[in-house]
Amino acid sequence: MAKNKRRIVVLGGGFAGTGCIRKLESYFRNDEEIEIVLISEDNFLLSTPMLPQVASGMAEARHIITPIRAICKKTTFYEGQVSSIDPHGRIVNLRRTGRKRGIGVRYDFLVIALGSKTNFFGMKDVEKHAHTMKTLNDALVLRNKTMDMLEQSETEFDPIHRKSMLTFVIVGGGFAGIETAGELMDLLIDARKHYPGIREDHISVIVVESGPTIIPGFGEKLAKFAYGAVVKRGIDVRLNSAVTGFNGIEAAIKKLSGEGAGQEEVVRTNTLVWTAGVAAADAIRNSILKTERGKLVVNEFLELSGFPGVFAAGDCALCINPETKRPFPPTAQIAEAQAKTAAANLHALIRNKKKAKFDYRAKGHMAIIGKRAGIATFMGRNIVGFWAWILWRNMYLSRIPGTEKRIRVLLDWTIDLFFGRDVSRMDVMKKPRSVGFRETEEQDIW
Structure with a gap:
């Protein structure tokens, strides 16, 4: 990193992470003094609400993922698993693999959007x-x-x-x-x-x-x-x-x-x-950052107390709804809204402007409950059955980045109307676990 540059590092390639970098790129597109880095364990954005459709064969797996490098314009992307976060040293450590040494990534500003992992409650x-x-x-x-x-x-x-x-x-x-x-x-x-x-x-x-x-x-x-x-x-x-x-x-x-x-x-x-049930990612749980209910505690600006310039968004952020006095649910809509607020407040912090509080107004909720049936609340109205199913499809189709992927998913849905499900069984290899990072091992500092 050049000495005259300031680096913004975003952790996580989900809806919150990718939404944040796209907003940051719009703010700093022509600013050569700002460097944006995105770190994600996978090199694609996954449309998680469509996972059940992949499990049922309704949608093709590759059609619900978008390469992160196709989304990035100004952002430098690095594929890696976050091992630990050192907010005092302002460095993020990435796990090493069998062939690659661990890497430490320095930052000036940080957005944590690592999502969550499954909580089995000790069973x-x-x-x-x-x-x-x-x-x-x-x-x-x-x-x-x-x-x-x-x-x-x-x-x-x-x-x-x-x-x-x-x-x-x-x-x-x-x-x-x-x-x-x-x-x-x-x-x-x-x-x-x-x-x-x-x-x-x-x-x-x-x-x-x-x-x-x-x-x-x-x-x-x-x-x-x-x-x-x-x-x-x-x-x-x-x-x-x-x-x-x-x-x-x-x-x-x-x-x-x-x-x-x-x-x-x-x-x-x-x-x-x-x-x-969900639990905090290991890198968050093992850090000194303050957590509650398995999430990072943030203020009304989505900033972590005691660490200026460090923000959290998405499933890993404990953000309280002022109306219900309960945490916002872990949905894609809220993750994207928090990503925009975190990016806007980072821009305000760098430009010495006033930060804005996170203010979310729900557009509605929707869910598929069976074959060509769903439920939805949209613009204050309750919708059930076929039209709720159509609304769900239109909403999540619009959230897929890129026209190509949207067309492919739409074709999958259209084909399902005329043909039966494919009953082929394909072998799937489990992703090998990376070797854990150790403080004493040799690593590169980037």
């Missing part, structure tokens, strides 16, 4: 055996597991074993859980025609939700509609319940309140998808 057996829905690899692995269960159950004559193969448990009744359950049920029903030995009553999709309703955030009327529509699709919804253990063969489900409270049921299943 090691669940963590070991459950599937998650956070990454593109997760969606592909779940789809392959589903097809594998269909293939194996076709030649399984023991009804108990066959039932366990065709029972799928989704933990969490939020957006991710309900949309995953709906897409999974659609895939199973559509694919069943290729498996003459499997009847519809052999298939079971169970949603386990600890709260009294699914998809919290919607009003009571929409929540009831969603519950009815999901149940009508044949999905078994267990409210006020929690999974307390899973060994890969059996899931223990405990009733938390209401009739039968305290009772525990064992469900035989080979597939459990965990979408309940």
Whole structure:
């Protein structure tokens, strides 16, 4: 880094991170004294709301990702996993791999948008055996597991074993859980025609939700509609319940309140998808930065207390809604809004202007709850059924950067209207873990 330059480093390539660099580029496009650096573990932006559609075969995996280098104009991109953050030394350390030494990246200003990781609440057996829905690899692995269960159950004559193969448990009744359950049920029903030995009553999709309703955030009327529509699709919804253990063969489900409270049921299943709970990324959890509820504590400007010029946005930022007095939910809309505020306040800080408070006005919420059906609140109106489904598609299609990717996803959706699902099963390799960074190891300082 040249001595006369000031460097802004953005950590994370999700909606918050990429949204922030695009806004920063608009501010400093012609400023040669400002250098913008984006660091992300993956070299693409993932449209996470569409992961369930990849798991069901509705959308092609490569069509919901956009290369970050295609988004960057002025920004320097570096692919790497953040190991630690040193706010006093103003340096971000990246993990080394088997072939590359660790790297320390110096910064003058920092935006932390590392998102979150799945929280298993200390249940090691669940963590070991459950599937998650956070990454593109997760969606592909779940789809392959589903097809594998269909293939194996076709030649399984023991009804108990066959039932366990065709029972799928989704933990969490939020957006991710309900949309995953709906897409999974659609895939199973559509694919069943290729498996003459499997009847519809052999298939079971169970949603386990600890709260009294699914998809919290919607009003009571929409929540009831969603519950009815999901149940009508044949999905078994267990409210006020929690999974307390899973060994890969059996899931223990405990009733938390209401009739039968305290009772525990064992469900035989080979597939459990965990979408309940998030925790801070390791680099945040292991840092000296102040956290609460697994998130970075920020002020009304999204700046970290005690560290001027360090901001946080997206799922990793604990930002309280002044109206509800509760944290804003981890959604793409809020991540993008926080990214714009963080970028604007960085610009104000560099230009010695007044910073602006984060002020979010919800445009609405929407979720897909089954085949060509959804629920939405938009501009103060409640929308259900087919038109909510159309609204969801239009909204998230518009969030995909680049015309090419939007057309490809639109073609995927159009093809689904006329042709059946592809039941091919492809092997997916797990991404190898990088070697952990150590303070004593040799590293480059950039």
